[in-house]
Amino acid sequence: MSTRVEKQTRFPAEFPDAASPQGLVDGKELAFVAFKRTRMPMVVTDPEQPDNPIVLANQSFLDLTGYSPEEVVGRNCRFLQGPATNADAVRTIREALAAERELTVELLNYRKDGSTFWNELFISPVHDDDGRLLYLFGSCKDVTQRKEANHLKAEEHRLLKEVDHRAKNALALVQGIVRLTSAEDPRTYAESVQGRVEALARAHSILAAGNWREVPLQRVITSGAEPFGRSRISLDGPDVALAAEQVQPLMLVLHEMFSNALKHGALSAESGSVSVRWQTHDDGRLVVDWQEVGGPAPAPDPVPSFGSMLIETTIKRQLDGRAGFVWQHTGLEGRLEFPLGS
Missing domain, CATH: 3.30.450.20 (PAS domain)
Incomplete structure (x- = not known):
């Protein structure tokens, strides 16, 4: 027969020394x-x-x-x-x-x-x-130290994946720049590539300052306009947050549009100006309207340039959107549309 163990709910305050x-x-x-x-x-x-x-x-x-x-x-x-x-x-x-x-x-x-x-x-x-x-x-x-170490390893893995993702996006843009850049001489080609890469660098600086999170659209457009003379560029639109992965492609597109305006469009004339307006739609699309006035008259049958091809390719492949341009007698008018990222 087994012997029941009697419970003790009170314990001695002091116990013998184990070494004794x-x-x-x-x-x-x-x-x-x-x-x-x-x-x-x-x-x-x-x-x-x-x-x-x-x-x-x-x-x-x-x-x-x-x-x-x-x-x-x-x-x-x-x-x-x-x-x-x-x-x-x-x-x-x-x-x-x-x-x-x-x-x-x-x-x-x-x-x-x-x-x-x-x-x-x-x-x-x-x-x-x-x-x-x-x-x-x-x-x-x-086990706090172990949990923190595991958390750091997981965070490091996540960051490495994020860096890899960002690097691939940047490389895709650079590949597009190299593929769609054309010039009659090496110097002009190098300057074109350099200007586009510098636009990506500006976008990177904005993203780094914001810890690679959402960025106000106006900040992106303002940064894109600064190298081309802000005094003749007007911006207007509501507060819109741009997803981090959309900043570099849009900055590259803006660089192409401002560069074209400076070389061939409204900003090439002293009286010319550029207006950039944007709005959001209920379906989550961002619409950016571009209008140039006061520049030289467009050619009767303008031929699409490598810059316009880069714009359309970037908008379509990187931003899942579309771009359209019309050469009016007053200057170039364009519209960019793409869904805002979450």
């Missing part, structure tokens, strides 16, 4: 000494008492949490939880306690001073010979 031969009289005292002196934070709770309170906590647990013995004994361990403690982890603990089974789980806990630590919690039920649940044994392990 006469101190260890039996296995029970050895267990208590080990519990008290181990560096592993530990608690024992009594599930037969209301709300399963802590009945014993070692010094390591008090050191980890910052509480005194009086503030710990008699309380349920949930006082270590806080606003950011994961509800799923708490539910997992509750289910394991109800099923009287062992459990290992990681959750965010709070110290007395409000600081947090990641706790790898191990819970083990203690039964008597008849299978009656006597106590719950819990050990804690501060």
